[in-house]
Amino acid sequence: MPGITREEVAHLARLARLELKPEELDHFAGQLDDIIGAVARVSEVADQDVPPTSHPLPLTNVMRADEVRPSLTPEQALSGAPAQEQQRFKVPQILGEE
Amino acid sequence: MTTTTELVSYEDALASYDPVMGLEVHVELGTRTKMFCGCSTELGAEPNAQTCPVCLGMPGALPVVNATGVESAIRIGLALNCSIAEWCRFARKNYFYPDMPKNFQTSQYDEPIAFDGYLDVQLEDGETFRVQIERAHMEEDTGKSTHVGGATGRIHGASHSLLDYNRAGIPLIEIVTRPIEGAGERAPEVARAYVRELREVIRALGVSDARMEMGQMRCDVNLSLRPNGTEKFGTRSETKNVNSLRSVERAARFEIMRHAAVLSSGGTIVQETRHFHEDTGSTTSGRVKEEAEDYRYFPEPDLVPVAPSREWVEEIRAALPEMPLARRTRLLADWGISATDMQSILNAGALDPIVATIDAGADAASARKWWMGELARSANESGKSLDELAITPAQVARVTELVTKGDLNDKLARQVIEGVLAGEGTPDEVVDKRGLKVVSDDSALGTAVDEAIAANPGVADKIRGGKVAAAGALVGAVMKATRGQADAARVKELILDRLGVTEG
Numbered sequence: 360m361p362g363i364t365r366e367e368v369a370h371l372a373r374l375a376r377l378e379l380k381p382e383e384l385d386h387f388a389g390q391l392d393d394i395i396g397a398v399a400r401v402s403e404v405a406d407q408d409v410p411p412t413s414h415p416l417p418l419t420n421v422m423r424a425d426e427v428r429p430s431l432t433p434e435q436a437l438s439g440a441p442a443q444e445q446q447r448f449k450v451p452q453i454l455g456e457e
Numbered sequence: 458m459t460t461t462t463e464l465v466s467y468e469d470a471l472a473s474y475d476p477v478m479g480l481e482v483h484v485e486l487g488t489r490t491k492m493f494c495g496c497s498t499e500l501g502a503e504p505n506a507q508t509c510p511v512c513l514g515m516p517g518a519l520p521v522v523n524a525t526g527v528e529s530a531i532r533i534g535l536a537l538n539c540s541i542a543e544w545c546r547f548a549r550k551n552y553f554y555p556d557m558p559k560n561f562q563t564s565q566y567d568e569p570i571a572f573d574g575y576l577d578v579q580l581e582d583g584e585t586f587r588v589q590i591e592r593a594h595m596e597e598d599t600g601k602s603t604h605v606g607g608a609t610g611r612i613h614g615a616s617h618s619l620l621d622y623n624r625a626g627i628p629l630i631e632i633v634t635r636p637i638e639g640a641g642e643r644a645p646e647v648a649r650a651y652v653r654e655l656r657e658v659i660r661a662l663g664v665s666d667a668r669m670e671m672g673q674m675r676c677d678v679n680l681s682l683r684p685n686g687t688e689k690f691g692t693r694s695e696t697k698n699v700n701s702l703r704s705v706e707r708a709a710r711f712e713i714m715r716h717a718a719v720l721s722s723g724g725t726i727v728q729e730t731r732h733f734h735e736d737t738g739s740t741t742s743g744r745v746k747e748e749a750e751d752y753r754y755f756p757e758p759d760l761v762p763v764a765p766s767r768e769w770v771e772e773i774r775a776a777l778p779e780m781p782l783a784r785r786t787r788l789l790a791d792w793g794i795s796a797t798d799m800q801s802i803l804n805a806g807a808l809d810p811i812v813a814t815i816d817a818g819a820d821a822a823s824a825r826k827w828w829m830g831e832l833a834r835s836a837n838e839s840g841k842s843l844d845e846l847a848i849t850p851a852q853v854a855r856v857t858e859l860v861t862k863g864d865l866n867d868k869l870a871r872q873v874i875e876g877v878l879a880g881e882g883t884p885d886e887v888v889d890k891r892g893l894k895v896v897s898d899d900s901a902l903g904t905a906v907d908e909a910i911a912a913n914p915g916v917a918d919k920i921r922g923g924k925v926a927a928a929g930a931l932v933g934a935v936m937k938a939t940r941g942q943a944d945a946a947r948v949k950e951l952i953l954d955r956l957g958v959t960e961g
Binding site for chain 2: 375411413414416418419420421422423424425426427428429430431432433436437444445446447448449450451452453454
């Protein structure tokens with residue numbers, strides 16, 4: 360059973376704003392298919408008695424002190440934005456007319 | 458949008474229906490940094506100057522929770538008499554809206570850090586009402602949207618929107634009540650008293666300034682009506698982002714009148730969010746929420762569970778300050794004042810200044826008198842709050858000290874306070890500059906006393922004849938001649954002495 364098609368990879372790449380060449384789409388579609396197949400095997404062995412894992416490491420209470428670290432500059436923060444205006448991220452219309 | 462809303466009177470609504478409320482309050486913590494990254498939370502930065510790969514949701518960025526944020530959440534939970542989770546996780550709340558660049562808000566879902574508590578709140582007449590707390594959980598604030606091209610910044614009709622993510626990721630604690638039942642006609646008052654008490658608790662804990670007008674504390678009011686005598690809850694509306702105490706009360710009241718009008722005419726309440734309008738005190742329809750929204754919550758895989766040790770929780774509990782209600786009850790007893798007096802002090806925002814003035818050495822009665830009298834009046838006239846006045850509690854304490862020592866009388870003290878408020882310096886400097894000292898020196902007063910007796914021979918004769926009460930008129934004349942600076946008690950003694958009369 361195919362896990363993911365080349366078209367789906369192209370769609371995901373667009374959503375993630377990744378520019379992929381045709382041969383990369385073929386390459387990644389194959390790889391992602393393998394990965395999804397591997398992950399699917401987990402559900403074959405995970406039964407009701409196996410609690411879902413939310414984190415692979417048995418850690419708790421990893422915290423940081425409340426100390427300011429340098430932020431990006433506004434220019435750096437906006438450098439990947441498809442559009443900007445007034446030093447803000449510009450996004451398309453959210454709601455149409457009522 | 459311009460359809461008028463049918464309302465029935467508040468009294469009629471309550472005659473037939475019983476209101477049930479649920480209040481959700483968001484508190485922005487006053488931490489130095491965001492909840493999951495080290496970006497500063499300081500206000501006033503230029504747009505997008507306080508962001509990083511974590512709060513911008515860049516691929517591969519790893520959030521780490523702010524220890525102070527967790528501690529603040531536990532402090533709030535304990536202050537609200539909650540149990541603190543032994544183990545809890547963050548969850549992703551997925552939604553598609555550009556105010557969060559990650560496309561989800563990091564929140565908590567079915568494992569809140571604090572749960573099952575209560576907060577006792579006091580109504581205007583001193584009656585106490587217990588509000589049950591369902592949970593308090595940790596989450597993060599969203600970015601700020603500016604809608605462009607529509608009418609007055611509204612999202613409807615906007616051509617596009619602009620996002621500033623400085624606020625995205627600032628720690629929030631969301632505090633959710635259980636359904637508040639049994640408040641009856643006092644439901645709006647209970648809502649207001651709850652939000653106020655919560656604000657006082659948050660401030661006493663020092664975890665946030667909780668200034669509603671600055672959005673540091675915001676309330677959503679859920680309200681439904683059920684016919685009197687029935688158990689089953691009606692359909693609720695959710696009025697979002699009500700941002701003042703007065704508005705909380707008005708929003709609840711308006712929704713009671715609106716729901717009653719719909720229900721009594723045989724209609725059904727639509728489950729929806731509503732917007733509150735400060736100018737008219739009314740609400741209008743927002744987003745219809747027929748079914749619970751599917752946020753596809755799942756445990757946040759990038760953050761590890763928070764498991765506060767019992768030792769830590771007990772350490773935090775032991776270090777909690779006195780809670781505001783307990784403090785007010787104690788002060789009320791210490792000062793020997795009524796619940797109504799205390800309510801006036803609270804309404805005037807005078808409790809903290811009075812306590813600070815007492816701490817600086819004043820007696821309680823004087824501290825109350827100045828803050829609730831002269832200073833409240835001055836604040837009222839200048840449209841300021843008491844803590845914005847240009848006088849410190851220590852300065853007020855100094856004025857009361859000068860009065861106690863007899864250096865000032867009340868009239869002079871008022872002038873000193875007036876001078877301090879006008880920026881003329883400290884109380885002692887104003888006393889010096891304006892020459893405001895009570896004159897009790899006999900030689901200085903003697904002349905004025907003699908003049909007063911000479912100018913009022915009739916009054917003097919009455920006093921010689923035994924009418925001691927008439928001395929008041931001569932004291933008044935001396936006070937006038939000395940522009941209020943004489944020690945009135947000493948003046949009276951001198952007058953009686955000169956006229957050969959003894960008091961009593």
